[in-house]
Amino acid sequence: MINLTIDNKKISVPKGTKIIEAAKKAGIDIPHLCHHTGLEPFGGCRLCVVEVEGTHELVSSCVMPVEENMVVLTSTPRINKARQTIIELLLLNHPMDCLVCERCGDCRLQDLAYRLKVNFNVYKMEKRVTPAAQIKGIIEINPKKCTHCGLCVRACREIRMVGAIDFSYRGFKTEVGTPFRKSIDCEFCGQCISICPVAGVISTLSKYDARVWEIGKHNTICPYCGCGCSISLNVKDHKVISVSSREDLGINNGNLCAKGRFGYDFPNSPLRLTNPLIKKEGILIETSWEETIKFSANKFREIKEKYGPDSIAGIISARCTNEEVYLFQKFMRIVIGTNNIDNSSRLENGANIDILSSMLGYPAMTNPMNDLLISEVIVVIGANPVESQSIAALKIKGAVKRSNAKLILIDPRKTKLNSFARLWLSPNIQTDSILLNVISKIIIDENLHNKEFIKENSTGFEELRSSINNISIKDVSKITDIPEEKIFEAARLIGKSKKTAFVYGSGVTQQKYSTETVKAIVNLSLLTGNIGKEGTGVYPLKGYNNSQGACDMGALPEYLPGYRKFDDPAAQTKFSSIWGKELPKTPGITYHQIFGKIMEKKIRAVYIIGDDPIASFPDTEFLKLTLIKLDFIVMNDLFLNNTTPYANIVFPAASFTEKEGTYTNMERRVQNFKSALKPGKNIKTDSEIIGLLSKELGYPLDPSVKNIRKEISELVPDYQGLDVNPFPQKGIQWPFSKTNTDGTPVLYTDKKNKFTFIIPENLSFVQKENTEYPFILLSGGSLFHSHSGAMTRNSKGLHEVCPEGFVGINPNDAENLKAIDSELIRISSGSGSTTVKVHLDNNIPRGILFAPVHFFEEMHINNLFPWELNPVSKSLINKSTRVKIEKI
Amino acid sequence: MILKKEPRNIKIMNNKNSLDIQILVCMGTNSIASGGKDVLAEFESLLKNDKIAATLGKRPCHTGRTGCRGLCSNDVLVDIIMPPFGRTTYGHVSKEMVPKIFEEHIINQKPVKEWLIYTEKEESPYASFYNNQTRLILEHCGYIDPEDINSYIKAGGYSAFKKALTMQPKDIVEVIKRSRLRGRGGAGFPTGEKWEITLNTPSDQKYVICNAEECDPGTFKDRSLLEGDPHQVIEGIIIAGFAAGADTGFIVINPDYNLAIERVDKAIRQAEEMNFLGEKILNTGFNFKLIRRRGVKTFICGKSTALIKTLEGERGFPELTPPHSAEKGLLGKPTILNNTETFSNISIIISKGADFYANIGTEKSKGTKIFSLAGKVKNVGLVEVPMGTTLKKIIYDIGGGTIKRRKFKAVQVGGPLGGCFPESMLETVIDYEALKEAGTTIGSGGLVVMDDKTCMVDLAKHYLEFTQEQSCGKCATCRLGTEVLFETLKKITEGKGTPEDIQVLKTLSKDIQDFSLCGLGKTAPNPVLTTIKYFYEEYEEHINNKICRARTCRSLLKFKIDETLCRKCGLCFKKACKFNAIEWAPKNSARIKLENCVRCCACVDICEYNAIY
Structure with a gap:
């Protein structure tokens, strides 16, 4: 500790503390514009200079660390006068339009001018005309109001590691902005807006919407990806004006992505459903709750009586809260009486559930995302977190930039992570599992595997060794199209590192051999001993904000809440004792199996909460055919979507802003949130709807969050204590219990765990040249949209930035086709064909096309994929397919 | 390419009494611009002429290029060294003059008197320009061939490096410390101490950076050093690398200095071939790689931290120190960053010893300093003087005084950030502390002489315009304050000044x-x-009387004749006015007919006596 005196106050602070921070501790607020604790010191605004006894020159308190026995004066006549001068200079070219300024009342320049009693008539200057610049119409940079504090520039570079904005020009003309006033590199995270102390950078979306003092702030959890960021909804008159984030709250430390920052206005969309709909004479018409509930209950009862409970299936979105999911699976299991219950994350999560639980124990991310920051080597397989799980990507980038972690990318496509990568392996499609297996083989061959860990903690290593022993590296190099030395380099990097993290995304889990690849990843992490330690682990990335929770809560045909097998007698007894009813004994079917069963007339009715299978699944024509065959479809949704036309009843459901509950993010963190808005008069939460239906069906379920939590706490051992009040603000990572209220950040730390190696099944990958369909179409997410786009495409800002979808193509391939940017081409596969606009993209290798999945209505990319289920996970495959392209 | 690929050796340094004939053509940027290439080509073609070759018989005759010798105002300069005349110099040589010089001087042994500006025996301005200097760093400039490493080696080059290789790094640093060399970039930080910090900071990687950005207007010392004697700089860098334990060096050159870049590239290549650079240098374990980079041409890059930022690919913003770059520089590694001139001193200190060096100069400032002498002075050029020399000596003895013997008004010392001093301050000596006391810095070594045709307010405005444009924009005070200063000065020069403006200028400057x-x-x-401070009355005149005594501020001109100043010479009438706006008869004062005057100011400019206001 260092002792010093600031303005006659004695204080002791840790070594290395800057004077400005020490002063803050002593209760002295030194005026500043450019200082920020999360950024490298800048020293540009010059307001924070102080006098230090013994030095003649003034000292920048934001840069200078404290020294023993330092005597600091923060406010002397010499300093105060010059501070006034600086503020006056800053205001010389300022438009002085505080009356109509966005940041009036929340502006540091305004505050400082007031606090320092600045007068405005010493210096004079003719005002210059510098027009504001807009980045894609949603971010506005106003040079006249800019104080050149550089916070936005530094946040973009240091926090986001993007560098889309910088200073340009020199002298008085110095300006902050994007290169050539274009949106090159910008990821629209909006960090510049949130960090700007004045109205230099603002969002045009909320311009003139609200004064700062009219806004009510409601902390909640972001409804998009699995990161589970904390966001604050800024609400005025029951309307979300904008989204901000707090640096001291949540896993995101104030960071957001484009979706989180700008995808907020769908709850206020005029397209929201406001009344229950019932289909009469082929048309959905508005009606009352009474009628629809009664009608639905009767219909369910009728079908159940006629065809048995297993003729009904229920699907719930992985965006619903844990409480809703729990209630719904309970509804399906005991009110309806079937195990035909699944959630929408089946597509991305199917491969994880079985493989991770049988090899490790829990089907979940082993470590918190923050552990990536201390990893030595990070392997990212089939994932583009920069666009899909932005905050996870920040941790990866941060590890590379700040602690020199080595990043290995395994992806056919070049992503925004590539500039951070030590090594990029670009395997041919569907060869990633064999590539990972051969890496395991090299590690074993070179004796780099963790023998002690394997011996103490695992079974099945010898079987694995002998199963992969005979793979020829040469053959794999040929199959994958990766030079041998690169494979060796990757193997050695992983083998020699003490802490390796394996991150993978939908590029693994939605592939044909998804289960094989997940197996290979876990085998690799086990044999290098990278489980159960900080900085190591397996990180499956998730696209839905409650993918993890939906599975934890038992919206799975084979598992009851807490991953108890549905046919486990002990579990059955326990659950039925609490639920007061016998549990169904027959196995259920997965989401993706439902449609096949409809064709077999085994399924007669479906209840879908918050999902749009037509927009999400392959082979649209087949899907439509099945939906027509159904006797009864009930849906809960915010909007009409592509599936609602087939529904008999559509209930208007509340959005995340209008309800309370918990979400479990992909790192198992259970986070509580409260409602920010009141739902419309005739809009109900999913729980309430389920409650009404169950009551009508004669087994009333209590939709109150409090009681559901109590029940979960009782039935799910890992969620014991979910009903604590108040729930910890930073959330808890399960497993937690009444005694372990801090949760479990890292799984499997106790040495008792026995992990299981599972030998790969399919080792003979023979790539056949397909002359008829020479291209490979990859589908994936984009920075600005999420899944079917129901939320993002109803958000004005995101729609503005990314209004339409393009199929990315390598410029050389485009040239062969004689296609230019934005031109229409036809893509055909064995399953169908569609017409799309192309976008020339150097990041895409030759022979590959990339299509975003969010533009069902315009692009019909789904048509190109065949209806094909992974035999193990029973989930669909919609990541890659062979296609041909032609010009129209 | 400027010259033939195989340069010939110039041996003058070692055998001055040789019978060989040396023709040395200055090949600095100025000289090339004045036609130096043609002059050299003409000499070479003449030499090839059979007849002439026969006349010369067996006496070898060499032509050679040299770097700038300093007196750029007389370019193209050609030295002919041959017995019995020794060294003679021709100034303002053009291609057409070459045959005559060749015929008379070399063949007929009769120097062309009217073109000669320097002989060893006679007094001349050129002689006084040279003889009053102490050329230590510039010793080789003008003598050796800058594009030939052998020429430098023959002049004793790289012997200091070889000597340094036998020493311990800490001893080298000790020698530099004892020599009390201070950084020539402007701030004057003791070089030895800087090196010591880098040497004592443990790191797996260290760097040396040579700053040759040199963006001050009117300064050309680094350029001349790199053009005239690049190896001396390189030798200094390598020694620094050895002393600090660095294995990589960068030399960042102003991107406009094409010739310097070309010569440095060539020099690096030659040094690599001779194994002064590269792996296992001269069979020791020392490896050193020198990389030449084009700079970004910003004045702010004189600040080490800003230069390092640009090398890292970022905007050239200066950072606050500590940590100093010597401790945490390029890519966060300890980095020795010195000015080109500083590095030029190193080989001299190592070979001649710290005491030799420490004997030159004043108590706190040691060695010699190069100045770029410019402005209204006769001998415009590069001069090297020991620390402690008075401004007067530089301006009058070396510079030859003002042009046309006009009244000396002020000298601006230290580049655009320096101060202006009147005649009364000319006894000030060149010394870091003395100049700081007087209100300026030694800066990059600019010396601009001004006569009574320069307006001091306008001059201040001019410099502020430059600093404003070069301000990096980081600090509010500099970015905005200099703009307000500039605009206030502009207002004054336009006659719109108010008495309060001076107070505004003073307080804002202070802030x-x-x-x-x-x-x-x-x-x-x-x-x-x-x-x-020194020319307060001019500010007052501008503000109160709306008069510019130097007649530079055009907005203040009323186009009237001050009869007390007019000498009735009629120059304005005869040579300047093209609009029939001046009436003049011999022995009468001129009169301006304002109805015809278009305010072109030609008369104002031509008047020697500032009589038109």
């Missing part, structure tokens, strides 16, 4: 100096403050 982060902001107001 800028106090509150700016780097040297640029801290010294930017120097021209304003010193002109207010």
